[in-house]
Amino acid sequence: MLEILIQGRGGQGAQTAGNLLARTFFAEGKFVQTFATYGGARRGTPVNSFLLVDDKPIRRRCSIERAGAILCFDDSLLPGLLSQFADRDTLVVVNSRRSPEAYESLGDYKIITIDGIGIAQKNGMGRIINSALLGAFAGALGQPSMAKLKQVVEETAPVKKPENLASCQEAYELTQEVFETRI
Amino acid sequence: MAGDSTPMLLSGNHAVAWGVRLARPHVIPVYPITPQTPILEKITEFHSAGEITAEVIAPESEHSAMSACITASLTGSRVFTATSSQGLLLMHELLHYAAGARAPIVMVNVNRTVASPWAFWPDQTDSLSQRDTGWVQLYTESPQESIDTVIQAFRIAEEIGMPVMVNHDAFYVSHAMESVEVPSQACVNDFLPEYSIPNMLDPDRGQSFGAPVDQATYNRVRREMGEALNNAFTACDSAHSAWMELTGRNYGVIEEYRTDGAELVLVTLGSMAGTAREAVDALREQGHSVGLVKVRLFRPFPNDQVIEALKGIANVIVLDRNYSPGLGGILHQEIKAALYGLQDGPKVHGLLAGVGGVNVTPAKIQELVLRYADNDPVVASIWVE
Numbered sequence: 001m002l003e004i005l006i007q008g009r010g011g012q013g014a015q016t017a018g019n020l021l022a023r024t025f026f027a028e029g030k031f032v033q034t035f036a037t038y039g040g041a042r043r044g045t046p047v048n049s050f051l052l053v054d055d056k057p058i059r060r061r062c063s064i065e066r067a068g069a070i071l072c073f074d075d076s077l078l079p080g081l082l083s084q085f086a087d088r089d090t091l092v093v094v095n096s097r098r099s100p101e102a103y104e105s106l107g108d109y110k111i112i113t114i115d116g117i118g119i120a121q122k123n124g125m126g127r128i129i130n131s132a133l134l135g136a137f138a139g140a141l142g143q144p145s146m147a148k149l150k151q152v153v154e155e156t157a158p159v160k161k162p163e164n165l166a167s168c169q170e171a172y173e174l175t176q177e178v179f180e181t182r183i
Numbered sequence: 184m185a186g187d188s189t190p191m192l193l194s195g196n197h198a199v200a201w202g203v204r205l206a207r208p209h210v211i212p213v214y215p216i217t218p219q220t221p222i223l224e225k226i227t228e229f230h231s232a233g234e235i236t237a238e239v240i241a242p243e244s245e246h247s248a249m250s251a252c253i254t255a256s257l258t259g260s261r262v263f264t265a266t267s268s269q270g271l272l273l274m275h276e277l278l279h280y281a282a283g284a285r286a287p288i289v290m291v292n293v294n295r296t297v298a299s300p301w302a303f304w305p306d307q308t309d310s311l312s313q314r315d316t317g318w319v320q321l322y323t324e325s326p327q328e329s330i331d332t333v334i335q336a337f338r339i340a341e342e343i344g345m346p347v348m349v350n351h352d353a354f355y356v357s358h359a360m361e362s363v364e365v366p367s368q369a370c371v372n373d374f375l376p377e378y379s380i381p382n383m384l385d386p387d388r389g390q391s392f393g394a395p396v397d398q399a400t401y402n403r404v405r406r407e408m409g410e411a412l413n414n415a416f417t418a419c420d421s422a423h424s425a426w427m428e429l430t431g432r433n434y435g436v437i438e439e440y441r442t443d444g445a446e447l448v449l450v451t452l453g454s455m456a457g458t459a460r461e462a463v464d465a466l467r468e469q470g471h472s473v474g475l476v477k478v479r480l481f482r483p484f485p486n487d488q489v490i491e492a493l494k495g496i497a498n499v500i501v502l503d504r505n506y507s508p509g510l511g512g513i514l515h516q517e518i519k520a521a522l523y524g525l526q527d528g529p530k531v532h533g534l535l536a537g538v539g540g541v542n543v544t545p546a547k548i549q550e551l552v553l554r555y556a557d558n559d560p561v562v563a564s565i566w567v568e
Contacts, residue, residue, distance in 0.1 A: 022360055026192050035194075035359040037304075060461045061324070061355040061454035063542045 003064045004051040007081050008073030009044050013130040017071065018049030020134060024144040024152045025053045033058040046077055066090070071137045073116075073129070075103075082106055093137050093175065095129060112140050112178050114171055123166040131157070135168035139175035146172055188364040188430065195326040195356035198363045199265065199291050199349075200225030202333030204235050205371040208289075209260035209378075212240040212251035217303055218353045219267040219293045237263075245270040249277035256286035257392055259383035261337065264288065267353070268295035268309045275313065278346075282317025283408060284392050287340035287347070287380065290318075291333060294453065294504075295353040296539055304540020305352040307452060307505040311481070311513040317408055319347040319415045320482040322453040326356060326363045331432055334366070335422040338375050342421075343414040352454040352504075353540070370429050374422075412483050419480055436485045439492050441467060442474030447556050448493060448529075450476045450518055451502040455536075455543060459502065462548035473552060478514065486521040493522060498556055499529040502548070503564060504537040511535065511564030533564035541568075 004021070008014030015036040022034040036049040052058050067085045072078055072094040086092060088108050095116040096102075103111050114136035116129035125131065131153050138149050149172075150165055157164040193201065199222050203211070213223050229235040242248050245266050256262045266274065271292050281288055292310045296302040310320060319339060323329045329351050336347040351357055384390065396404065419436050427433045438456075441463050442448055449459050456477040466473040476492050478485070493499055499522075503512025510516060515533030522528045532555045537543040551567060 019360060023192055026362065031362065032192070033359050033361045035354050037354050037358075058361070059457040060545055061352070061359070061457040062544045065542070065544060 001058070002053040003066070003068045004053070004071070005064050005067040005069075005081075005085050006049040006051065006071045006073070007077055008047055009077070010047050011044065012047075012073045013128070014047045014049045014073055017130050017134055018051050020130070020152055020156060021137070021144070022051055023156070024149045025051075027148050027152065028144055030055065031057050037063070069093075069137070069141050071133060073133065078103065079106055082109055091141060093133070093140050095133055112136075112175055114175060116171070119167050119171050123170065124163040125160065125167050131164040132167040132171040135170070135172035136175045139172040140179055142179045187367040187370065189367075190362050191365050192360055193326055193330075193363040193365070194221060194358050194360045195329045195351050196221035196293070196358065197225050198326040198330040198365075199333050199351075200229065201363075201365050202330040203263050204229050205366065205368060206263070206289075206334050206337045206375055207235075207261070208237050208263040208337075210240065210251070210255035210262050211235075211237045211264065212242055212248040212255065212262075213264050214242060214245045214248045214266065214270060216245070216267045216270040218295060218357045219265050219270070219291070221357070222265040222291060222293075245273040246277060249274040249281065252288045252290075253277060253281050253284055253286045254384070256281075256288050257284060257384045259378070259380055259385075261341075261378040262286075262288045263290070265291040265293070267293040268297055271309050271313060272297060275316070278313055278316035278318060280393075281346045282412075283404070285344045285408065285411065287344055289333065289336045289340050290346065290348050291329075292348055292350045293353050293357045294350050302539065303353060305355055305454065305504065305537075306539055307350065307352070308507070308513075310348060310350045311505045312507070313348070314482055314513070317345065317412060318482065319343075319345055319412065319480070321347065321349050321480055322478065323349060323351045323356065324454055324456045324477065326359060326361055327432070328434065329356060330363055330365065331426060331430070331434070334371055334375065335419075335426060335434075337378075338422045339415060339418045341378055341380070342418045343411050344380065345408075345411050345415070350453065355454040364430070364432075366430060374425055374429055415480065415483050416485070434479060435488070436480035437488045437492060438477040438479060440475040440477065442476065442492060442496075444472055445474030445496060446472040447498040447500065447552060448474045448476055448496045449500050449502060449548070449552070450478065450493075450514065451504075452478050452481065452514055453504070455502055455504055458543060458545055459548055461545035462552065465545060465549055466552060471552070481514075481517075484517055484521065489518065489521045490525060493518075493529055494525060495527075496529045498532065500532045500534060500552060500555055502534055502536045502543070502551075504543075506535055506538045515564045530560045532558065532560045535564050535566045538566075
């Protein structure tokens with residue numbers, strides 16, 4: 001079972017990202033379970049979106065303790081997130097302009113950075129980073145397929161469909177290189 | 184074909200809204216509260232698209248929502264509402280009233296911690312503390328079970344003339360999005376007959392409900408209410424077998440999982456049953472004879488079914504995600520009461536696991552089983568971390 005954790009601050013779109021990723025894996029014929037938890041219904045507090053993906057029905061109903069992959073919307077959350085949910089094998093994609101070396105002091109983790117805001121702004125998405133981060137995550141993880149992800153982004157984006165798709169594609173290409181060098 | 188269904192990716196709350204849409208209630212008085220609100224949101228979305236034709240009422244509180252439910256129900260309307268935690272507690276007075284007035288309302292409660300302190304985590308103390316109000320209580324494990332149970336609840340409520348509360352856990356079910364088979368309208372129409380109740384408020388007939396009565400009448404009405412509630416056993420059985428025939432999905436008032444030849448059986452309610460299944464499979468693989476009993480119907484309490492499932496078992500571990508201060512785990516107490524006086528009955532261990540939404544993983548349950556299996560049981564429930 002693939003255990004994915006997406007963390008952001010309330011209002012950043014972590015819950016939506018979890019749902020879109022779940023839709024994509026579901027469209028690929030996988031069994032999925034995704035749910036978000038939050039400490040209070042307020043903007044700015046940390047939101048955890050959990051996503052389980054498997055080839056058989058998922059029965060357990062609990063939070064993830066060790067994530068196989070993490071998507072982090074806000075690098076100020078990274079120290080707590082890593083110590084609570086990650087180990088050396090966890091693939092961590094973080095929204096940041098900085099290079100992965102900037103996070104070496106946090107420990108021995110497999111961190112990939114992606115400038116979500118930069119990509120979003122370049123593609124006319126302003127500060128809406130969801131599609132960029134999903135593309136980056138799929139590229140780094142090697143799944144789900146970009147074709148299915150783009151199909152879901154296109155179906156669900158309420159406005160600016162081409163801009164969302166372009167952000168998703170650009171970020172995907174950037175991190176896919178990392179995925180390819182890893183295998 | 185009636186058995187047709189469509190797979191959709193739905194959260195437990197949206198699955199409930201789909202169940203409500205298919206059951207076609209006439210009146211839906213509902214007040215928002217986290218983490219129930221997505222039920223209300225989806226229902227109003229269906230309503231504005233003309234896909235639900237019910238009268239949707241948004242009163243100023245849950246107390247008023249339940250008042251509206253009772254009166255609407257007694258005029259002969261099929262009624263649905265949903266709430267959670269503090270909202271359910273604010274309804275408390277009227278929960279007794281609805282059962283006494285024999286109003287077959289269907290309500291979904293999303294199990295959430297009760298204040299104080301303020302929190303939003305899964306915990307069943309909210310609904311379990313309403314166990315003496317006379318409502319049928321059902322607990323579900325997954326979004327699929329929630330949609331199926333909401334549809335069944337209308338049939339059960341209307342058959343026995345009592346209100347039914349369907350409970351699912353905050354987040355783990357309410358917000359868990361997964362594949363759900365949504366039955367066709369034809370299937371639900373086959374299953375759920377048109378609604379009619381015999382004694383309804385009607386301006387053309389001089390009849391009222393809730394008049395002051397003498398002691399003997401009150402006594403008799405309460406006994407009749409108890410008998411009506413106990414009819415839930417046969418109503419559930421009939422609803423379950425009809426649903427099985429239409430959809431292939433089978434539920435009982437309790438469910439036994441791998442209890443054949445078990446020496447130790449876990450007992451729990453709601454979403455923790457899913458996690459416990461994983462623990463049971465892992466322990467079986469390691470050579471431990473462990474099984475699971477999921478209690479799906481909590482009121483009326485299925486004493487006979489519990490005795491039948493647990494007699495001859497050496498050890499029973501009850502996992503309670505709720506806490507009655509001064510007593511302990513509520514399911515623990517109910518299981519002990521059911522088994523009291525049984526010749527060579529099992530040793531019953533009560534563990535307060537996951538109170539306040541504390542995470543309980545399959546590995547945690549495995550560890551608890553191995554830790555408590557050989558202990559002598561104690562009367563009180565034990566807090567476990």
